[in-house]
Amino acid sequence: MIGCVFLPFVAGYYLSYLFRTINTLISGQLSADLGLDAGNLGLLTSVYFLVFAGVQIPIGTLLDRFGPRRVQSALLLVAGGGAALFGAANDFGELLVARAMIGIGVSAAAMSGLKAIVTWFPRERVALANGYMIMLGALGAVTATTPTEWLLECTGWRGLFGLLALATFASALLIFWAVPEAARPQVTQSTAVKLRTIYTDRRFWRIAPLSASCIGSAWSLQALWAASWLTNVEGLNRESSIRQLFIMALGISAGAMLLGTLADRLRRHGIRSEVLFAAVTVLFVGGELALILRLPLPSLLPWLIISIVGSATVVSYALLAEYFPRELTGRANAGLNVLHFGWCFIVQYGTGLILDQWAVQDGRYPTIAYQVAFACAVGVQVLALGWFMIPWICLLGRRIAKFFLGDPEAKTCPVEGSATSAEDGVLEPDDEEW
Template structure:
C-alpha cells in the first residue's frame, strides 16, 4: 500500500506544491528578463489558482468515474507539457498559457491522493494517512526555497522548468504503472445530485467562507508576496529572504502533522476540529496584524504562523467528513477546494493590483501599499470568523437561558431553550443529550 499507492500519489502532490510556490523564488528573474510589473506578476502566479479552482468539480466527477490512477497520470502529462512550455516561453502570454496548463495538470494532486487513500487504506488509518500525505507533499514548498536557489545558479529559471517537466512526466508514468486499478462503484448518484446536496448544506457554508479566506490567503502570501514583503518591507537580502522562506516551507510540512495530531487528541477529549480551526484562525489574524502594524517581533514568527495555516486543510477535510457521508466527502472536498483556490487567486492578483496604486521607488513598493493590501484580506477573515461562531453564540445563549430561567420548584423551563438540529450537529456525540 505504501509503495504502490501512497508514495506515487505523494510524488504528484509534492510536485503540485513545488509548482504552487516556485514563482516566489524566480519572480525577480522573471521581472528582470521579461519586464513584468507587480500586476502582471500577480496574474501570472495566480492564474495557477484560478484554473486549479475551476477544475476541481469536473475532476471530482472524473475521479469518481475513472479512478485516481488514470486521472492523475493523464493530468500530470499536461502539467509536464506546461512546465516545458514555461521554460521555453519568450513573452508574457506564453508564460500565462504555460502556467495555466500547469495549474490544470496538478489540480487533481490532492483529491486523487485523498481518494486513493480512502479507496485502498483501512478506514481507521485514513486520517493518519491524510496527514502524512499533506506533510510529505508540502516538502515541495521546502524544495522551492534554498535547494532550488542552489539549482538556479547552474540552470537558470528556464533550465529549472525543463527539469521540472522531466520530473512531472516521470511521476505520471510512475502512477500509471505502479498504482493498481481501483474497483469502480456499481452505482453512483448523478453529479448534479451530489453537488446540490453539498452546496445547499448549511454546514458547508458555515465552514467554507472561513476555510477559504484563511487557507487561500495563507497560500497566496507564501506562494508570492512573502518574498516581496521580506525584501521590500523587512529589508532582507536575497540570501536571508530565501533562508526565511525555507523555514516557512518547513512550517507547512510540520503544520500538517501538528494540526492532524492535535485534532486527533482533542477529538478523544470531546473537542471537535471546528474548535481547533477557530483557534487557528484567531492566531492567523493576530499574525497578520502583527505584520501590518509592524509590531516589534521577529518577522519569522508571524510568517511561520501563516505558513502553518496553509496546512489547515487537514482540519477542513476532517470537518467536512463529519458533515457528509463517505460517498459525498470526495466531492465535498473538491467543492471546498474551489473556494480555497478561487480566494487565493483573488488575494494574489488583487494584492498586485493594490500595490500598483503606489509608485515603485528603486523597484520597491512603499510599506503602506503592503499594509493596505494585507489588511483587506484580514477584514474578510474576521467577517468569516464571525459567521462561523454565530451558531455557537446562539447555543451559548440557550444554555445560559436554561440555567438562569429554570424554575427550581418544578425543575422545568419557562421558555423553549431546546437545541435545534443544526446546533446539535455542532456538538460532540457525548454532548448531544444536552
C-alpha cells in the same frame, strides 16, 4: 498501501506544491527578463489558482467515477507539457498559457491523494494519513527555496523548468504503473443530484467560507507576496529572505503533521475537528495582524503561523470525510477546493493591483501598500469566523438566558441550536440540525 498507493500520490502532490510556490523565487528574474510589473506578476502567478479552481468540480466527478490512478496520471502529463512550455516561453502570453497548463495538470494532485486515502485507509485514520501526505507534499515548498536557488545558479529559470517537466512526466508514469486499480463504484445517482447533496448541506457552508478565506490567503502569501514583504518591508537581502522562506516552508510540512496528529488525538477524546479549526483561525488572524501593525516581534514568528495555516487543509478535508460518504468525497473536496483556490486567486492578483495604487519608491512599494492589501483579506477572515461561530454564540446566549431567566426554552437568536457534549465541555453542533 504505503508503497503502491500512498507514496506515488505524495510524489504528485510534492510537484504540485513545488509549482505552486516556485514563482516566489524566480519572480525577480522573470521581472528582469520580461519586464513584468506587480500586476502582471500577480496575474501570472495567480492564473495557476484560477484555472485550478475552475476545473475542481469536473475533476472531482472524474475522480469519483474513474478513480485517482487514471485521472492523476493523465493530468500530470498536461502539467509536464506546461512546464516545458514555461521554460521555452519568450513573452508574457506564453508564460500565462504555460502557467495555466501547469495549474490544470496538478489540479487533481491533492484530491487524488485524498481520494486514494479515503478509498484504501480506515476512516478513523483519514485525518492522520492526510496529515502525513500534506506534510511530505509540502516538502515541495521547501524545495522551492534554498535547493531551487542552487539549481538556478547552474541552470537558470529556463533550465529549471526543463528539469521539472521531466520529473512530472516520470511521476505520471509512476502513478500509472504502480498504483492498483480501485473498484469503481456503481452509479446510483446523477452527478447533479450528488453535487446538490453537497452544496445544500449546511455543514459544508459552515466550514467552507472560513476554510477558503484562511487557507487561500495563506497559500497566496506563501506563494508570492511573502518574498516581497521580506524584501521591501523587512529590508532583508536575497540570501536572508530565501533562508526565511526555507524555514516557512518547513513550517508547512511540520504544520501538516502537527495538525493531523492533533485532529487524530482530539477525535479520540471526543473533541471534534471544528474546535481545532476555529483555534487555528484565531491564531492565523493574530499572526496577520502582527505583521500589519508591525508589532515588535521577530518577523519569522507571524510568518511561521501563516505557513502552518496553509496546511490546515488536513483538518477541513478530514471534516468533509466525516460529513459525506466515500463515494462523494471526491466531489466534496473539489467543492471546497474551488473556494480555496478561487480566493487564493483573488488575494494574489488583488494584492498586486492594490500595490500598484502606490508609486514605487527606490525600487519598492511603500509599507502602507502592503498593510492595506493584507488588511483587506483579514477583514474577510474575521467575517467568516463570525459566521462559523454563529451556532456556538447562539448556544452560549441561550445558556445565559436560561441562567438569568430560569426558562429552559429561552431563545436568544433565530438560528437553529446545537447539541452539546456536557461531559467534555466541547460545543458540538448536532448533525441532524445542521
